[in-house]
Amino acid sequence: MRVANRSPRAVIGTGLKYVVGFLACVWMLFPIYWTLTTAFKTREAILGSTPVFVPTLITFEHFRTIFSGSVDIQANILNSVLVAVAAVGIGILIGVPAAYALSRMDVPRKGDIGFWILSTRMAPPLAILIPLVGFYFAAGIGQGLIGLTVTHLLITVPLIIWIVKGFIDDLPDSLEESAMVDGCNRLQALRTVVFPLVAPGVAAAAFIAFIFSWNNYVLALYLTTGESATLPIAVSNSVGTYSIQWGQLGAAVTVTILPPVVLSLLIRNYLVAGMTMGAVKG
Amino acid sequence: MGAMIGLSAITERYRRSEQSLLNRLEISDRTLRWLFMLPSIVVLAFISIVPLVRAVWMSLHDWNLTSGKGAFVGFGNYETLLFGNPEFFRFEFDPSQPFEFVLSGSVVHQAVYTGLSVSIEVVLGIALAMYLFSLSERWQPIVRTIFVLPMLVTPIATALMWRLMIDGSIGVINYMLQFVGISPPAWTSSPVMAMLTVVIVDVWQWTPLVILIVFAGLLSIPESRYEAARVDGAPRWAIFRHVTLPGIKYMIAIALVFRLMRSFREFPLIEIVTSHGPGTATQIMNIQLYRTVFVGTGDAGLGAALGIVLIVVTVGICMSIVRRVGMMQ
Amino acid sequence: MASVTIEDVTKMYGSGDGGIVAVSDLDIDIRDGEFVVLVGPSGCGKSTTLRMVAGLESITEGTISIGGEVVNNTEPRDRDIAMVFQNYALYPHMTIRENIGFGLRYSSDLPADERNARVEAAAETMDIEDLLDSKPGQLSGGQRQRVALGRAIVREPQAFLFDEPLSNLDAKLRVKMRTEISRLQSELGVTSIYVTHDQAEAMTMGDRVAVLDGGELQQLAPPQEVYDHPTNRFVAGFIGSPSMDFLETTVERTGEGRILVSRSNETLSYALERSTADRLGIETGSDLTLGVRPEDVDVSGDPADRDRRTSFEATVDVVEPMGSDNFLTLDVGGPESWSARVDSSFVPEEGSQVGVAFDESVLHLFAADGRTLKSKGTGDGSYHGTEAIAA
Incomplete structure (x- = not known):
């Protein structure tokens, strides 16, 4: 034209x-x-x-300062990574089989269990934290990374179950059935057929769960103290105590948002599915 | 060859063959389903149901975070919360002066904050999703990435970014407003403006989620439906009303659920930007809960009561939408 | 190879009063090397039956045996069967070679080189050697179908199970693959169970056809017998395209004979020889369904030159030229329209009046409960005799 x-x-x-x-x-x-x-x-x-x-x-002065100077957030980064990796790892370990069972197997009251898992994600975690803190002190964990990791399972497990379930639902049943007719038992069919095919979905779920764990602020606010503080806590603490070092703040923020942004862009095609727990297919 | 071997021989061959360990594991589906489900159920029960039950129990007692359980008070904490806690709800009205009344408290702030930010996000999100959808294939991926970015930023970082931009002395937004002749507002020091500020920050962070979800919905509407409407001579608004809107209704509901769910538990965006102030002007329920229990006197009983109220409200609203639109089936 | 025996098999989903019966008391005995087609409308239980044979569904009651061994509690992998799925179920992350070799890898202990030799032999049989190193995503529908078949034959199993394998192909390819599967099956001589909703496949492929409806077996017989001598009205209507023409009638007595009068239009009637009526034990006042195959309907342009007792007038609604012959859609004045298959040279005008006649010998008669009283070519009595075969 x-x-x-x-x-x-x-x-x-x-x-x-x-x-x-x-x-x-x-x-x-x-x-x-x-x-x-x-x-x-x-x-x-x-x-x-x-x-x-x-x-x-x-x-690059501000980055130098936050990494090796007076502020040093390296330990905090390590804390954040530790908690997120542990919570995501456990989440994958227990969540993927549950997702498979919910998607494919004859589990009694499947619908109700699914909804319950979903609702645990909806409940504001702070309300749950009050009694949990009591348990942690009773168990001798108190405030610290172990308690934080366990609490972060509340974030990662439902997320992983629902996202991965969505991906398994999309896979035709006949693939496993064919494998089982062809000489595999269910576990073997899972390993040879289902897992390779849902691997991208599992990776997407793991990344999303990692991001949510990494980003979380409010749970760590009470559960971590001093040297166990995660990155968001450390970054926010650098503000407001005395006059704000804006350059260092900018550098710390840059470091904080880098992993989620990079991971999200890596799984951009699965982002909608991830953010909506599988309710929306990308 | 193999065809000549009977079933029993085949089974026999299995026993002797060097199959992988996995394939020799004979676990029936009946057992396997529970092996698969139970770890998740146990973990989630321990970190959600057990604490929830205990939270209910705590809310019925005088309970201090450090000194522990006190007297059983029944629904005392709930009564205190609803009728004797101005931080939660406060309404003062003098009939002789009908235009001067006080309506505040975390419930009110929550309603204003959630209502305002989520409705702006939904409307803006639909508009921008449709804009994105109208773009050519060349621009769409680029603009889509840009439109998604704010959502990917760690909330605490978002809050800090905005503090940097609205800072009284070095804030770049103030500079730009002055440049076009507008005097900068008191971003965080007036109660009304502080609420607007946190709404703006929330809108910046979360509109992208609505865009992303609605955009997925737009993509799923078959082209033929638009073509049919065009052939039928439908004007643009009618196409929107009868083709686009029905096609994304489900997605809007999903966006609403996820936005509401987040909004009820918001913490860092508000706490970092306004420190729930001035005073308690931007303190929503989740923040009041935190401050009641973990800051100050440590009134875990009252906090638990507030937590139960918050859970009931959030899960109730979200689940009713989820069930109504039949999502997650 | 082996026989497959389905004995008194019932499948229920759910339990108690809320349970749904998918298959009810089914008996099918498939001989060694036989090709049996299970056909029926959707929801008739044919796929469920196949899946029970495969071991993918549990059996509620009854037994299924393969090669004389009851396999009710045998895992699918231990049944030594191969299955071709409707969507082919090719593993998208594996090459065609790996796909075809998958079953050998897990169900045999052949060494790798022998497995590979068999994979290549199977690929040669299916004419897909060139595709061995591609992935399923790169293949056309027809090629995927061939891979799925290759994956089945390479196993040399006791039985092949086909679950509507051709329904995702276009019409032309479907006909081609139909003959190919038949050829393959007769060459290999492997016992085969083939599920389809397409009666053309049922007619052309099977040694015997099992017609199912509502989870119950209606008839199990060679295709031509099912076509010519359906056991009941359902089978008569389901098999054949265009399907059989029906008229719901009531038996009335005339002077010397019996006359079948349409229940919806009294002017519509067909006279029956009294001797026939007596032989079949047809009583006056009973309800009968008259049936006739479209190719047995004799249509003539002039309604007048007919014996009025065994013919009636009809209006031509539609003429569909099929090339070799013409299909007419006729309005005979009853509730259901009729079809007739006529010579391609006979092209009546749409809307014109024609005469419709058929001989008593081609007539099918069904009792009120649907069971066949008389089928084609059996003027002197019912092919099936008087005992009801209908389930």
């Missing part, structure tokens, strides 16, 4: 579309852009009376 043939209305419409799109993208991106650039700006550029939109002078 030639431009000359377009009606004025169509031209305005197209123009408007670009403007709306541009504004929406700015709205979505600017906070991230601003924080990322702040992490690389010099103190002068950050505190100057005119904001620097495109930093010309780039410094």
